[in-house]
Amino acid sequence: MKIIMLGAPGAGKGTQSERIGAKYGLPQISTGDIFRANLSAGTELGMKAKTYMDAGELVPDELTCDLVVDRISKDDCANGYILDGFPRTLAQADLLTKVLAESGDKVDFAVNVDVPDENIIARMSGRRVCGKCGKPYHIVNMPPKVEGICDNCGGELIQRKDDLAETVKNRLTVYHDQTQPLIDYYDAKGCLVTVDGTKDIDEVFADIIAALEA
Ligand code: ADP
Ligand code: ADP
Ligand code: ZN
Numbered sequence: 001m002k003i004i005m006l007g008a009p010g011a012g013k014g015t016q017s018e019r020i021g022a023k024y025g026l027p028q029i030s031t032g033d034i035f036r037a038n039l040s041a042g043t044e045l046g047m048k049a050k051t052y053m054d055a056g057e058l059v060p061d062e063l064t065c066d067l068v069v070d071r072i073s074k075d076d077c078a079n080g081y082i083l084d085g086f087p088r089t090l091a092q093a094d095l096l097t098k099v100l101a102e103s104g105d106k107v108d109f110a111v112n113v114d115v116p117d118e119n120i121i122a123r124m125s126g127r128r129v130c131g132k133c134g135k136p137y138h139i140v141n142m143p144p145k146v147e148g149i150c151d152n153c154g155g156e157l158i159q160r161k162d163d164l165a166e167t168v169k170n171r172l173t174v175y176h177d178q179t180q181p182l183i184d185y186y187d188a189k190g191c192l193v194t195v196d197g198t199k200d201i202d203e204v205f206a207d208i209i210a211a212l213e214a
Helices: 013-024 031-041 044-055 061-069 090-100 117-125 163-180 181-187 201-212
Strands: 002-006 026-031 081-084 111-113 129-130 137-138 192-196
Touching: 002 181, 002 201, 013 026, 013 111, 013 181, 013 201, 026 031, 026 117, 031 081, 044 137, 044 163, 061 111, 081 117, 111 181, 111 201, 117 129, 117 163, 163 181, 163 201, 181 192, 192 201
Parallel strands: 002 081, 002 111, 026 081, 111 192
Antiparallel strands: 129 137
């Protein structure tokens, strides 16, 4: 099963894709996590991506597409995967369609986690992520068992620089301009599933599973 996650920054894509991945035994591939890991490791890709990420802009397609195509060709992707944060532009979506079509394949579900802008800023200000494994938490909605420490791996929880309110506003603008059109793109392909992302985390997950298994 090949799933892509659509939704505004902070809609809950990472939270839900982790659960979907655990349920079906599929790898969760987050382009944001890959860029952040490269940044921490000081790679050339990380350095190039940093300016865009800090400003809340998209990393250019030419830096993003190759790494995704490479990642989904790995053995652990043979039974499918969840793409969290890719595609984010029509060019990326077209590329994915093309690459999959080369092996007679396609995206099975595009899960759109729908959350209005007014909910996003509050959500983002409380987001903390594991500096080691990337797992997202929220200081109120989804606190870790031990404050400041990742339940998964014991890593330290940090606040992302691009989660500060000013940058979040720009990321929302970028989302509406460049990523939102993908909702129509996948709707036209007949694989769009939209869920109400303002419900609590368990309910959103249940709605997604119900749609995937309908
Ligand atoms: P969020 O989970 O809040 O939506 P991500 O962790 O997915 O944020 O992405 C963080 C940043 O990484 C984005 O603001 C963008 O700069 C970059 N990025 C992630 N995925 C892509 C992509 N598919 N195309 C271009 N830039 C991306
Ligand atoms: P995205 O990957 O779309 O940027 P995340 O999964 O990182 O979003 O979630 C953004 C923030 O909102 C995190 O702090 C997360 O714990 C919290 N969150 C996710 N889903 C919900 C929800 N349904 N209700 C309330 N808070 C949520
Ligand atoms: Zn962790």
